[in-house]
Amino acid sequence: xxxxxxxxxxxxxxxxxxxxxxxxxxxxxxxxxxxxxxxxxxxxxxxxxxxxxxxxxxxxxxxxxxxxxxxxxxxxxxxxxxxxxxxxxxxxxxxxxxxxxxxxxxxxxxxxxxxxxxxxxxxxxxxxxxxxxxxxxxxxxxxxxxxxxxxxxxxxxxxxxxxxxxxxxxxxxxxxxxxxxxxxxxxxxxxx
Amino acid sequence: xxxxxxxxxxxxxxxxxxxxxxxxxxxxxxxxxxxxxxxxxxxxxxxxxxxxxxxxxxxxxxxxxxxxxxxxxxxxxxxxxxxxxxxxxxxxxxxxxxxxxxxxxxxxxxxxxxxxxxxxxxxxx
Numbered sequence: 535x536x537x538x539x540x541x542x543x544x545x546x547x548x549x550x551x552x553x554x555x556x557x558x559x560x561x562x563x564x565x566x567x568x569x570x571x572x573x574x575x576x577x578x579x580x581x582x583x584x585x586x587x588x589x590x591x592x593x594x595x596x597x598x599x600x601x602x603x604x605x606x607x608x609x610x611x612x613x614x615x616x617x618x619x620x621x622x623x624x625x626x627x628x629x630x631x632x633x634x635x636x637x638x639x640x641x642x643x644x645x646x647x648x649x650x651x652x653x654x655x656x657x658x659x660x661x662x663x664x665x666x667x668x669x670x671x672x673x674x675x676x677x678x679x680x681x682x683x684x685x686x687x688x689x690x691x692x693x694x695x696x697x698x699x700x701x702x703x704x705x706x707x708x709x710x711x712x713x714x715x716x717x718x719x720x721x722x723x724x725x726x
Numbered sequence: 727x728x729x730x731x732x733x734x735x736x737x738x739x740x741x742x743x744x745x746x747x748x749x750x751x752x753x754x755x756x757x758x759x760x761x762x763x764x765x766x767x768x769x770x771x772x773x774x775x776x777x778x779x780x781x782x783x784x785x786x787x788x789x790x791x792x793x794x795x796x797x798x799x800x801x802x803x804x805x806x807x808x809x810x811x812x813x814x815x816x817x818x819x820x821x822x823x824x825x826x827x828x829x830x831x832x833x834x835x836x837x838x839x840x841x842x843x844x845x846x847x848x849x850x851x
Contacts, residue, residue: 637801638799645800645832648832648834674837689801690764690801693763
């Protein structure tokens with residue numbers, strides 16, 4: 535907007551000089567009396583459209599693209615943040631043991647992922663609030679479901695000292711649903 | 727207690743008279759659902775700390791502000807064993823009318839707790 539203001543002020547300045555010059559040297563410009571008024575307006579209008587429309591439309595398209603790129607980048611980084619939880623569980627599974635400090639770390643990673651997820655939701659609200667209501671609800675439900683599957687069952691109990699195959703399978707299924715939803719959302723953002 | 731009426735909806739307008747900071751008054755690393763499952767459980771929080779304060783709030787008709795800030799992370803099992811369990815016993819409406827939540831760093835924690843109160847997860851026996 536600042537650039538636009540500078541351009542307008544500069545244009546007004548030069549128009550002012552031109553008008554002043556014309557008035558001072560009147561009738562330096564002699565109008566052809568055969569030209570009709572609407573033809574003059576037509577010329578001015580065409581010139582304005584030719585100059586300003588591409589400028590504004592290009593700018594509007596670029597702004598929209600930038601907003602969408604930001605959203606897509608945020609979606610990708612939210613997925614990366616949640617992937618840290620998956621990596622931790624994968625590590626514990628391959629090590630064949632999980633300690634209470636590992637469980638605390640998983641909860642902490644969820645806390646970090648929550649903050650990122652909240653940031654993503656806020657970004658959606660501030661850019662495409664009404665258009666993304668359903669997308670946000672679906673994403674939220676899948677994310678909450680993933681949190682419940684990981685931390686809502688046997689993981690937090692002291693008896694759970696190794697990542698069982700059953701838990702690992704349920705975790706992977708839930709994570710992959712979340713990952714698919716994020717990737718589908720990226721496609722939807724492209725089409726917004 | 728002041729009554730506030732908007733159309734057909736009549737609500738009790740209560741004040742916040744108690745603040746419960748989970749990280750300070752309980753633990754900053756909540757654990758499993760039931761006491762038998764390990765330390766810092768939701769059941770332990772409910773029975774040893776929360777239920778007494780909650781009953782007092784009901785009797786004296788005020789709101790407790792539950793501060794969720796400062797915890798390393800809330801496992802779903804803890805939320806379910808505390809707020810979810812209480813919601814199943816006393817009803818979501820009663821809980822939501824006497825509780826307010828605050829979470830400075832992670833607003834999603836509030837959604838997690840409120841969602842559990844509204845749709846409590848039954849215990850797996």
